[in-house]
Amino acid sequence: MNSFGKRFKFTSFGESHGQAIGCVIDGMPAGVKFDFDFLQEMLDKRKPGQNKFSTPRKEEDKAQVLSGVFEGYTTGTPISVLVYNENTRSKDYEKDVFRPAHADFTYYHKYGIRDYRGGGRASARESVARVAAGALACMLLKEFDIEIMSGVFGVGSIDSKLSNDEFDFNYAKNSEIYALDKNLEQNFKDEILKAKNAKNSVGARVFTRVKNPIIGLGEPLYDKLDSKLAHAIMGVNAVKAVEIGSGIQSSYMYGSENNDELKDGVFLSNHSGGILGGISNGNFIDIKTYFKPTPSIFLPQQTQNIQGKNIIYELKGRHDPCVGIRGSVVVNAMVAICMADALLLNASSNLQNLQCIYGKNK
Numbered sequence: 010m011n012s013f014g015k016r017f018k019f020t021s022f023g024e025s026h027g028q029a030i031g032c033v034i035d036g037m038p039a040g041v042k043f044d045f046d047f048l049q050e051m052l053d054k055r056k057p058g059q060n061k062f063s064t065p066r067k068e069e070d071k072a073q074v075l076s077g078v079f080e081g082y083t084t085g086t087p088i089s090v091l092v093y094n095e096n097t098r099s100k101d102y103e104k105d106v107f108r109p110a111h112a113d114f115t116y117y118h119k120y121g122i123r124d125y126r127g128g129g130r131a132s133a134r135e136s137v138a139r140v141a142a143g144a145l146a147c148m149l150l151k152e153f154d155i156e157i158m159s160g161v162f163g164v165g166s167i168d169s170k171l172s173n174d175e176f177d178f179n180y181a182k183n184s185e186i187y188a189l190d191k192n193l194e195q196n197f198k199d200e201i202l203k204a205k206n207a208k209n210s211v212g213a214r215v216f217t218r219v220k221n222p223i224i225g226l227g228e229p230l231y232d233k234l235d236s237k238l239a240h241a242i243m244g245v246n247a248v249k250a251v252e253i254g255s256g257i258q259s260s261y262m263y264g265s266e267n268n269d270e271l272k273d274g275v276f277l278s279n280h281s282g283g284i285l286g287g288i289s290n291g292n293f294i295d296i297k298t299y300f301k302p303t304p305s306i307f308l309p310q311q312t313q314n315i316q317g318k319n320i321i322y323e324l325k326g327r328h329d330p331c332v333g334i335r336g337s338v339v340v341n342a343m344v345a346i347c348m349a350d351a352l353l354l355n356a357s358s359n360l361q362n363l364q365c366i367y368g369k370n371k
Contacts, residue, residue: 013241014346015232016353017146021138025127026097032090032138034077034145036353039085041149043078051144052092055136055338057327060185062201063335066327067096070137083148090141094134099126101325105315108324110304117315133246133332136339143342146349155348156220159341160189161334162297163214164197165204173279173295176216186334189216205330208307212300213333217344219283219294225358226289226351233287234294234351241343242298247332248340250299254282289351298340300333 012020016036023030049072058067070092077088104125107114112131116123123129147157160181162169169176169190176189186201188194204211227234239251259267259280269276269292276292283294305328312322329335356362 013244013343014350017149017346017349019138019142019346021135021142023094023135023138024124024129025094025132025134026099026124026129027094029091029093030134030137031092032142034088034090034142036350037077037083037085037088037145037149038353039083041083041152043074043081043083044148045072045074047148048072048074048090048141048144051140051147051338051342052137054187055140055335057329057335058096061205062186062198062329062331064327064329066098069095072141083145088145090138090145092137092141097127098327101327102126106320106322107312107314108304108322109310109312127326131246133329133336133339136246136336136342139245139339139346140342143339143345146342146345149349150345150352153223153352154221155223155352157217157341157345157348158220159215159217159337159344160184160187161197161213161337162189162216164331164333165200165211165213167193167196167200168214169193173216173218173293176218178218186331187337201331201334204302210303210306210328210330210332212302213331213336215298215300215333215337215340217296217298217337217340219296219344219348222283222289222291222294222348223352223355224289224291226348226355227284227287228351228354229287232354233284234289234347235282235284235287237347237351238294238296238344241347242296242340245298245336245339245343247300247303247336248298249301252282252297252299253284254295255280256282256297296340296344298333298336300331300336303329303332305329 018036019032019034021032052070056070057064073091075089077086102125158178180191181187181189235253242251267280269278279292283292
């Protein structure tokens with residue numbers, strides 16, 4: 010289960026302390042303008058060691074594109090992207106100890122073996138591959154003026170009171186922590202540093218918007234667009250909840266409050282988050298993602314070793330005090346991949362689409 014997508018599909022490979030992380034992207038149409046600078050920009054937004062709000066592990070995360078691109082355009086063949094690990098420190102990890110709230114315990118019991126160095130395959134380091142694939146997906150979506158935007162609207166106990174339409178994505182692009190509310194950015198930073206200085210960690214909340222989605226994306230039953238998005242985002246490390254549109258709040262409403270009425274071709278509200286019956290309705294697709302605190306904290310904790318002995322464990326290593334900050338970049342990538350996949354699937358949804366593609370209109 011190392012692949013995601015049906016038409017636009019990627020397979021990731023590599024471990025946290027292995028030689029490299031990478032992905033192979035299959036299904037990208039030929040003729041899409043390839044923007045290497047954009048690919049690197051997305052990887053740079055996710056890369057560690059940029060400031061005091063992320064892990065001190067420093068990686069350049071320079072992308073190498075090995076195939077699938079020729080003279081500035083995609084060729085329709087598999088695109089492979091490779092990023093080398095250059096700053097591993099495996100001595101910080103103990104082979105026989107299950108770190109509290111990590112995948113160590115479950116990986117060991119599932120496989121009978123695990124790569125303990127930095128969490129191996131379970132590490133968020135694997136998300137490099139997701140961001141690379143997401144950048145390629147964005148290049149395809151750009152051809153249709155579809156844009157994915159993400160940022161942080163809450164850290165710890167502090168939440169922005171702005172509405173979805175008031176979030177400032179332009180500000181978030183230049184914020185060290187991708188804050189959507191400039192008036193709360195410093196509060197968010199203080200909350201992260203407070204946890205970090207206490208050898209602890211803190212959770213965060215991310216808002217993502219799909220701008221200019223085409224009507225009709227998503228399948229009506231077992232591959233609904235909202236279920237596809239939730240599936241993709243819940244697969245991101247440390248994500249524990251996802252909301253589409255009004256989400257949880259809609260369960261407190263009457264139908265008369267929650268229904269998005271339609272007038273002159275325009276929806277008067279967007280409680281549905283741009284998706285009806287699992288299919289995009291052309292409105293903004295609004296998603297909120299909830300990250301738990303990074304489980305890697307530097308306080309004494311109770312756990313067990315492989316032999317079943319109870320121990321008090323003090324973690325070592327280099328870790329994010331708030332994984333949701335860089336996680337917002339990963340969520341953005343997974344949403345882009347979902348939208349690209351849905352776009353390609355929709356091309357064969359009816360005869361008229363196919364006739365337009367092949368130039369045979371009746």
